[in-house]
Amino acid sequence: MFGSVIEKIVDLLFPYRCLKCGKVLDSAGYLCEDCVGEINFIKPPYCRKCGSPLHIEDNDSSKFCKTCSRNKKSFYRLARSAMVYDNSDKNLIIAFKFFDKTENAKLLAAMLKVAGKDIFDAGVDVIIPVPLHYTRLIKRRYNQSVLLADKLSHLTNIPVDRFSLIRHRKTRPQVEFSGRERVTNVKNAFSVKYPDKIRNHRIVLVDDVMTTGSTLKECATALHKAGAKSIDILTVARVID
Numbered sequence: 001m002f003g004s005v006i007e008k009i010v011d012l013l014f015p016y017r018c019l020k021c022g023k024v025l026d027s028a029g030y031l032c033e034d035c036v037g038e039i040n041f042i043k044p045p046y047c048r049k050c051g052s053p054l055h056i057e058d059n060d061s062s063k064f065c066k067t068c069s070r071n072k073k074s075f076y077r078l079a080r081s082a083m084v085y086d087n088s089d090k091n092l093i094i095a096f097k098f099f100d101k102t103e104n105a106k107l108l109a110a111m112l113k114v115a116g117k118d119i120f121d122a123g124v125d126v127i128i129p130v131p132l133h134y135t136r137l138i139k140r141r142y143n144q145s146v147l148l149a150d151k152l153s154h155l156t157n158i159p160v161d162r163f164s165l166i167r168h169r170k171t172r173p174q175v176e177f178s179g180r181e182r183v184t185n186v187k188n189a190f191s192v193k194y195p196d197k198i199r200n201h202r203i204v205l206v207d208d209v210m211t212t213g214s215t216l217k218e219c220a221t222a223l224h225k226a227g228a229k230s231i232d233i234l235t236v237a238r239v240i241d
């Protein structure tokens, strides 16, 4: 009783605001209706392997995109993202990445759970966030992928392992590079510290944005070397060319 009175007072003092545009919301929530409407969610039909939107008439998501039907070998089993990374979604992710908006993590993890349905149905033993080098971690104080992984773990009851995969080499931020430079920048930057925890495990790698996929690919390479059974990729957003 007393608790709920306190809650009401706090609500009046600090009303809920849209995480994206800052507008005060009528009721508890994260985003205003306008901003929800602007998000470019990835909906069926999408490629059953890489999860990219398919531009076909029917809602059949048992099909492959052109790239996946040509090239069956890839570094992951399944990849899924909640939304397309475009200008309208940029603010949300950037706010999440560079400011202390850890509240965003709850919303984004809920999106990950929905987007990752096929992955969870296929079976996952452990969630692994893409690690930061410890020097970057000190600078930023938290790793957004760890926040996402923790919240996703609460929602799915799948454990998180944030110690086995490490970024042992300091890399420049990928945003500073394009194309092949990105591949070189993260080459051999990751390794597995505790292979026993990886061997024969089905892993879902979690990150905020997938751009060229070079970072996730390097993580997957290290995990495969350590004997991972399968690796899936789950990101909040991805760049679609």
Ligand SMILES: [Zn+2]
Residues within 6 Å of the ligand: 018, 019, 020, 021, 022, 023, 031, 032, 033, 034, 035, 036
């Ligand atoms: Zn808004």
Ligand SMILES: [Zn+2]
Residues within 6 Å of the ligand: 047, 048, 049, 050, 051, 052, 064, 065, 066, 067, 068, 069
């Ligand atoms: Zn595909």
